[in-house]
Amino acid sequence: MLKFSEDHEWAKLDDDICTVGISPHAVEQLGDIVFVELPDTGTSVSKGDAVAVFESVKAASDIYSPAAGDITEVNSALLDDLAAITPENAMQNWLFKIKVSDVGDLESLMDEDAYNALIG
Amino acid sequence: MAGDWKQLISQVPRQKGRIPQIGIHLLSCEQGIRPVDIKQTPLYDFHIANGARMVPFAGWDMPVQYAQGIKAEHLATRNGAGLFDVSHMVQVELSGSGADAFFERLTPTDISAVAEGRVRYSLFLNDTGGVLDDLMVARLDGNLHLVVNAGRAQHDIDHLRQNLGAETKSASTKIDVHHDKALLALQGPQAGAVLSSLGLDLDGLHFMDIRRFELNSIPLVITRSGYTGEDGFEISMPAAAAVKIAETLIATGKVTLAGLGARDTLRLEAGLPLWGHELDETITPTMAGLKFALSKKRREAADFPGADVILDEFTHGPKRRLVGLLAAGARPVRDGTILLNDGVEVGVITSGGFSPSLDRPAALGLVDAGLADTGTIITAATRGNETPMTVASLPIVPHRYFRG
Numbered sequence: 001m002l003k004f005s006e007d008h009e010w011a012k013l014d015d016d017i018c019t020v021g022i023s024p025h026a027v028e029q030l031g032d033i034v035f036v037e038l039p040d041t042g043t044s045v046s047k048g049d050a051v052a053v054f055e056s057v058k059a060a061s062d063i064y065s066p067a068a069g070d071i072t073e074v075n076s077a078l079l080d081d082l083a084a085i086t087p088e089n090a091m092q093n094w095l096f097k098i099k100v101s102d103v104g105d106l107e108s109l110m111d112e113d114a115y116n117a118l119i120g
Numbered sequence: 121m122a123g124d125w126k127q128l129i130s131q132v133p134r135q136k137g138r139i140p141q142i143g144i145h146l147l148s149c150e151q152g153i154r155p156v157d158i159k160q161t162p163l164y165d166f167h168i169a170n171g172a173r174m175v176p177f178a179g180w181d182m183p184v185q186y187a188q189g190i191k192a193e194h195l196a197t198r199n200g201a202g203l204f205d206v207s208h209m210v211q212v213e214l215s216g217s218g219a220d221a222f223f224e225r226l227t228p229t230d231i232s233a234v235a236e237g238r239v240r241y242s243l244f245l246n247d248t249g250g251v252l253d254d255l256m257v258a259r260l261d262g263n264l265h266l267v268v269n270a271g272r273a274q275h276d277i278d279h280l281r282q283n284l285g286a287e288t289k290s291a292s293t294k295i296d297v298h299h300d301k302a303l304l305a306l307q308g309p310q311a312g313a314v315l316s317s318l319g320l321d322l323d324g325l326h327f328m329d330i331r332r333f334e335l336n337s338i339p340l341v342i343t344r345s346g347y348t349g350e351d352g353f354e355i356s357m358p359a360a361a362a363v364k365i366a367e368t369l370i371a372t373g374k375v376t377l378a379g380l381g382a383r384d385t386l387r388l389e390a391g392l393p394l395w396g397h398e399l400d401e402t403i404t405p406t407m408a409g410l411k412f413a414l415s416k417k418r419r420e421a422a423d424f425p426g427a428d429v430i431l432d433e434f435t436h437g438p439k440r441r442l443v444g445l446l447a448a449g450a451r452p453v454r455d456g457t458i459l460l461n462d463g464v465e466v467g468v469i470t471s472g473g474f475s476p477s478l479d480r481p482a483a484l485g486l487v488d489a490g491l492a493d494t495g496t497i498i499t500a501a502t503r504g505n506e507t508p509m510t511v512a513s514l515p516i517v518p519h520r521y522f523r524g
Contacts, residue, residue, distance in 0.1 A: 028173075031184075031189055032189045032191045034450070034452065034474045035452060055452055057381060057385060057473060057474045058184070058190065058384070060454060
């Protein structure tokens with residue numbers, strides 16, 4: 001199940017593991033990424049917590065957790081090559097995985113069609 | 121939220137915890153709520169056709185970047201030649217026998233020393249020594265040709281019109297606002313070679329010179345100046361000819377289109393002030409490192425707005441000074457971030473971002489004069505964290521103007 005938030009995160013749920021990234025549209029809007037901060041594995045997060053940071057030359061953006069749970073895995077390989085963070089591979093470039101406490105947290109998110117309508 | 125997209129950065133909250141999404145959210149939001157009366161330059165369609173991402177800026181719909189992105193456009197300008205549409209800046213002409221005296225009444229510039237064909241950097245000052253706007257003034261065919269900031273253009277035109285008066289009793293002064301002109305900036309070490317390859321004879325045109333040219337029967341007014349720290353040119357032309365000139369420059373194959381994003385990172389590295397950041401009504405030229413803009417003759421006469429405040433600072437030093445600041449880490453420190461020394465506020469980041477040339481974050485800031493020496497370590501209070509920053513001399517990246 002793939003969903004999107006109004007804040008341009010994508011969230012993919014497999015059983016109770018939610019993989020989170022940011023949308024191609026968001027990467028395109030940010031432009032050249034110069035700094036990324038990811039959460040620590042094992043961190044407990046609430047839905048809506050700012051858990052990661054993306055900064056481009058001109059803009060800064062917090063990335064929010066779409067669900068409550070524990071961070072189980074972080075894609076720290078992203079930090080080795082920020083230039084590889086592009087709109088083209090934004091759906092493959094996941095940021096972190098959460099073992100969610102309540103999959104119902106994701107129900108308020110949009111499906112892909114609704115998200116595409118939002119960004120026009 | 122429409123307006124100056126740079127404001128987005130200055131609104132980055134500095135505390136930890138649940139904070140409003142500012143980057144992605146507002147950038148995309150702005151696309152949806154572009155003001156209905158937003159202005160387009162003569163190059164609007166050209167920008168779209170060349171893959172620009174447009175953003176509202178000072179009431180204009182402007183390219184913030186093209187497909188290559190800010191870093192690539194920045195480096196292409198530093199290493200070759202970048203082409204910027206700066207038609208949002210407003211061109212104003214002062215003519216008549218009272219023009220010089222009128223201009224001097226509002227600025228600290230000895231305009232009588234600006235000979236035909238020369239350009240000066242100048243400032244509109246208020247009575248407390250603050251800067252109402254910064255501008256370029258050139259003498260061409262005897263008249264004064266001003267270029268003022270887009271975001272201050274209406275203020276400046278009102279300021280000029282409201283102050284026109286005293287001289288008109290004995291001498292005539294006329295103010296013409298040239299809305300029918302476009303302005304392109306061609307900047308970078310290859311800019312001169314590009315113009316020469318098109319048949320323009322730049323011989324004798326040095327930094328801060330202005331001269332009339334013609335290209336494919338289009339009349340141009342070119343100044344050797346810019347906002348990047350590089351050799352470069354600002355080219356004024358009839359609005360109707362702007363696309364043709366831009367296409368001619370791009371067709372040389374040596375010119376990269378560059379947007380407002382690169383323009384900002386380039387001028388930040390060059391230590392050049394941006395009104396609303398390094399300059400405003402409360403910041404004096406002495407604080408902003410602009411003593412060179414205070415003509416000796418005018419200082420001796422002490423006859424410009426705010427002279428008492430500015431001359432006192434000129435002699436004894438200002439309370440705060442504009443400096444470069446380099447952060448220790450990889451994370452940019454943004455505009456508005458408070459600077460601390462032993463927990464006491466000693467300054468503020470006026471422009472904070474990323475330096476593509478140095479491939480690291482860089483910033484400009486106003487700091488207490490006692491802490492303005494190069495190498496001084498100051499603490500930036502970023503979102504509850506504390507980032508050490510080192511004071512760097514300006515410019516952060518050396519200027520490479522062509523002085524002949």
